[in-house]
Amino acid sequence: DQQVKQNSPSLSVQEGRISILNCDYTNSMFDYFLWYKKYPAEGPTFLISISSIKDKNEDGRFTVFLNKSAKHLSLHIVPSQPGDSAVYFCAASEWSTGANSKLTFGKGITLSVRP
Amino acid sequence: DAGVTQSPTHLIKTRGQHVTLRCSPISGHKSVSWYQQVLGQGPQFIFQYYEKEERGRGNFPDRFSARQFPNYSSELNVNALLLGDSALYLCASSRSGADTGELFFGEGSRLTVL
Numbered sequence: 001d002q003q004v005k006q007n008s009p010s011l012s013v014q015e016g017r018i019s020i021l022n023c024d025y026t027n028s029m030f031d032y033f034l035w036y037k038k039y040p041a042e043g044p045t046f047l048i049s050i051s052s053i054k055d056k057n058e059d060g061r062f063t064v065f066l067n068k069s070a071k072h073l074s075l076h077i078v079p080s081q082p083g084d085s086a087v088y089f090c091a092a093s094e095w096s097t098g099a100n101s102k103l104t105f106g107k108g109i110t111l112s113v114r115p
Numbered sequence: 116d117a118g119v120t121q122s123p124t125h126l127i128k129t130r131g132q133h134v135t136l137r138c139s140p141i142s143g144h145k146s147v148s149w150y151q152q153v154l155g156q157g158p159q160f161i162f163q164y165y166e167k168e169e170r171g172r173g174n175f176p177d178r179f180s181a182r183q184f185p186n187y188s189s190e191l192n193v194n195a196l197l198l199g200d201s202a203l204y205l206c207a208s209s210r211s212g213a214d215t216g217e218l219f220f221g222e223g224s225r226l227t228v229l
Contacts, residue, residue: 004157034217043119043205043220044158089157101148101209101218102171105157 006106023090032095119221140208
C-alpha cells in the first residue's frame with residue numbers, strides 16, 4: 001500500500017532545460033511534503049519542502065508545487081545542471097499530529113542531466 | 116561540524132544472527148530516527164527516539180528494537196536475522212521531535228544477510 005507514489009522511475013533531461021519530477025499521495029492526513037536528493041554511497045539530503053497551507057515554494061533553481069485537491073506535487077528544477085543527476089525522493093509527513101520524523105517516502109526517481 | 120555518523124558502514128551476517136547498528140547525531144540534535152531502505156525502494160520508517168524515549172514505531176516486527184543514550188546517540192538492534200533484512204539502514208537526526216520534518220541523514224549501514 002504505497003501512500004506516496006513516484007510513478008516514473010527515471011527522467012533524462014538536457015542541461016539547461018527544465019526537469020519536472022512528479023509525486024502523488026493518497027493519505028489525506030499528510031500535511032507536510034519534502035524532496036530529498038540522494039547520490040550513490042551517500043545518505044539522502046534535504047532539498048526543499050512545502051506545507052499544505054501553501055501551493056508553491058521556491059528556493060533558487062528549485063520550486064515545489066502542491067495541488068492538494070489532486071493530491072499531487074511536483075519539483076521543478078530550472079535550469080537543470082549535470083550535478084543535479086541523482087535519485088530524488090518525495091516524502092510526506094503528518095506534521096500536525098506531531099509525527100514529524102515519520103516520513104513516508106516514494107520509491108524515488110533517477111534524474112539524469114545530459115551535458 | 117560533523118554530520119550524522121553511522122557504524123559500521125558495511126557488514127555481512129548469516130540468518131539467525133543478531134546485529135547492532137550505531138548512530139551519532141549532529142551535535143545539538145536530540146531526535147534520532149531509523150529507516151530501512153531495501154534496493155529499489157524508498158526509505159521506510161522504523162523508529163524515532165527523542166530524549167531517550169520512543170516517539171514512533173513503524174510497521175516492523177518485534178525483532179527490531181532500538182534505544183537512545185544520554186548523549187543522544189542511538190543503537191538499532193535486529194535479532195534472528197532473515198534474508199529480507201538485507202538493506203541499507205539509515206539514521207537521521209533533527210533538533211527536536213517537533214520541527215518541520217527536515218531530517219539529516221547519515222550515509223547508512225549496508226547489511227547483507229546470507
